[in-house]
Amino acid sequence: MKFHLKVWRQKTCKAPGKLEEYVAENIPAEASFLEMLDIVNSQLTGKNIEPIQFDSDCREGICGTCSLTINGIPHGKGRGTTCQLYMRNFKDGETITIEPFRADAFPVQRDLVTNRSAFDRVIQAGGYISERCGSAPDANAVPISKVIADQAMDAAACIGCGACAAACPNSSAMLFVSAKVTHLGLLPQGKPEKSRRVLNMVHQMDEEGFGNCSNYYACEAVCPAGVPASFIGRMNREFTAASVKEMVGMSV
Amino acid sequence: MITSSSSSVRTGPCPAHLWIFSSIGKKTIVALTGIALILFVIGHLLGNFSIYLGPDAMNLYAEKLHDLGPILWVIRLGLIAVVVLHIYFTMLLWKENRTARPQKYIASDPIKTTVFARTMRLSGLIVLAFVIFHLAHFTVRVVDPSFQEMHTLLDGRRVHDVYAMVIKGFSSAPVVIVYVVGLFLLTFHLSHGIASLFQTFGITNSRIRRNYECAARVLAWALFAGYVSIPIAVLVFGLGKGVGQ
Numbered sequence: 097m098k099f100h101l102k103v104w105r106q107k108t109c110k111a112p113g114k115l116e117e118y119v120a121e122n123i124p125a126e127a128s129f130l131e132m133l134d135i136v137n138s139q140l141t142g143k144n145i146e147p148i149q150f151d152s153d154c155r156e157g158i159c160g161t162c163s164l165t166i167n168g169i170p171h172g173k174g175r176g177t178t179c180q181l182y183m184r185n186f187k188d189g190e191t192i193t194i195e196p197f198r199a200d201a202f203p204v205q206r207d208l209v210t211n212r213s214a215f216d217r218v219i220q221a222g223g224y225i226s227e228r229c230g231s232a233p234d235a236n237a238v239p240i241s242k243v244i245a246d247q248a249m250d251a252a253a254c255i256g257c258g259a260c261a262a263a264c265p266n267s268s269a270m271l272f273v274s275a276k277v278t279h280l281g282l283l284p285q286g287k288p289e290k291s292r293r294v295l296n297m298v299h300q301m302d303e304e305g306f307g308n309c310s311n312y313y314a315c316e317a318v319c320p321a322g323v324p325a326s327f328i329g330r331m332n333r334e335f336t337a338a339s340v341k342e343m344v345g346m347s348v
Numbered sequence: 349m350i351t352s353s354s355s356s357v358r359t360g361p362c363p364a365h366l367w368i369f370s371s372i373g374k375k376t377i378v379a380l381t382g383i384a385l386i387l388f389v390i391g392h393l394l395g396n397f398s399i400y401l402g403p404d405a406m407n408l409y410a411e412k413l414h415d416l417g418p419i420l421w422v423i424r425l426g427l428i429a430v431v432v433l434h435i436y437f438t439m440l441l442w443k444e445n446r447t448a449r450p451q452k453y454i455a456s457d458p459i460k461t462t463v464f465a466r467t468m469r470l471s472g473l474i475v476l477a478f479v480i481f482h483l484a485h486f487t488v489r490v491v492d493p494s495f496q497e498m499h500t501l502l503d504g505r506r507v508h509d510v511y512a513m514v515i516k517g518f519s520s521a522p523v524v525i526v527y528v529v530g531l532f533l534l535t536f537h538l539s540h541g542i543a544s545l546f547q548t549f550g551i552t553n554s555r556i557r558r559n560y561e562c563a564a565r566v567l568a569w570a571l572f573a574g575y576v577s578i579p580i581a582v583l584v585f586g587l588g589k590g591v592g593q
Contacts, residue, residue: 102455168459268371270371311547329552332548336367336372339370
């Protein structure tokens with residue numbers, strides 16, 4: 097297959113970037129999007145052009161390292177990560193625009209590589225969970241209802257890739273933060289700190305420079321882990337409840 | 349001396365201030381003021397329907413409102429405060445949202461966002477302009493100064509003839525067009541706004557959200573139909589013809 101690529105090239109995080117055009121030729125239909133870029137890069141190296149820099153790690157769709165906004169959609173069309181996107185989903189001869197994830201909190205390091213450590217700092221702000229150490233606890237010693245366990249699992253599915261913030265017109269990270277708040281706050285192990293966790297994580301999210309949710313639901317549409325936007329509603333409720341607790345002088 | 353964390357008095361920024369100016373706090377204030385405005389819009393429409401009960405019913409309703417005196421001014425100032433807060437906090441959010449995405453996508457895709465959601469600021473500002481026109485038209489009565497001279501007798505009292513004023517006001521096609529356009533944009537604004545309330549307060553889940561969205565659109569369009577029925581009834585169907593001409 098053959099594709100016309102328009103790729104964002106940027107030398108350093110401060111340097112201005114622009115779209116460069118490349119032709120990707122002899123691409124097998126079964127190649128993943130990242131493998132297509134690997135092929136293009138080996139062709140570019142042969143022509144003495146600096147290869148395109150992009151993030152990738154497991155290439156199995158579970159680590160959340162790969163990014164890329166393909167034709168305006170983070171991780172490209174369809175649900176899943178960029179590494180799980182295959183070239184057979186594109187038309188032969190199609191023009192594909194590849195840009196980095198865009199958010200002030202995700203500064204571009206080089207070409208398509210962004211620094212997403214803002215998410216790590218949000219996680220750090222969340223703090224710890226209270227769990228005794230020592231030998232492994234008895235299975236089923238702590239009862240959790242099926243519904244709550246399922247919901248916590250849906251939230252825990254978040255791989256922290258940042259597609260939600262990249263898709264949101266406001267670059268809001270609320271889907272990510274709400275997934276983390278929900279998955280720890282629902283389970284007995286994370287419940288004791290749930291109020292202070294939501295307060296700290298939301299304040300850190302604001303400090304990192306992410307935007308505010310306008311209920312566009314673009315995040316939910318691109319999330320490769322299928323995290324539902326209703327968790328944002330849940331986080332809003334928990335955050336306001338925790339803030340009220342704090343306002344009236346209760347310990348959180 | 350060692351003190352436990354629970355006995356130490358918490359210092360630092362005021363929790364109320366932290367909440368109000370957090371991302372979620374600002375959204376909640378926009379939602380709360382939005383609820384107040386929606387309730388006002390519903391109440392205003394119910395009052396407007398008195399036009400279908402004839403001149404005396406509408407003038408009586410208007411006179412009752414004016415008889416509230418100082419309470420009316422409390423309500424008016426309260427509404428102005430609500431509008432100011434609604435717009436001020438939206439603008440704060442907008443400013444932050446713009447700085448959060450300094451570099452836009454070159455190939456952009458709206459993904460799942462609706463046209464209603466994407467035009468909230470624009471529709472809101474047009475509705476604001478419409479409300480100012482509406483107040484100048486029927487409350488301050490400077491668009492057509494002859495409205496100030498309209499009086500009628502109600503139970504022996506000389507009162508302002510609101511009925512005749514509305515009939516005369518809506519007899520002009522350009523004015524009716526302004527009202528229909530203003531109300532149409534209000535409908536746009538409410539289509540996204542009403543459903544968003546539930547998400548902001550967190551009384552939602554993935555299944556029920558569709559119902560909220562559907563109900564929000566039904567309510568928004570019902571309000572549109574109710575409001576627009578009056579100028580259309582006057583201009584097209586000749587409601588109140590011969591009164592106050």
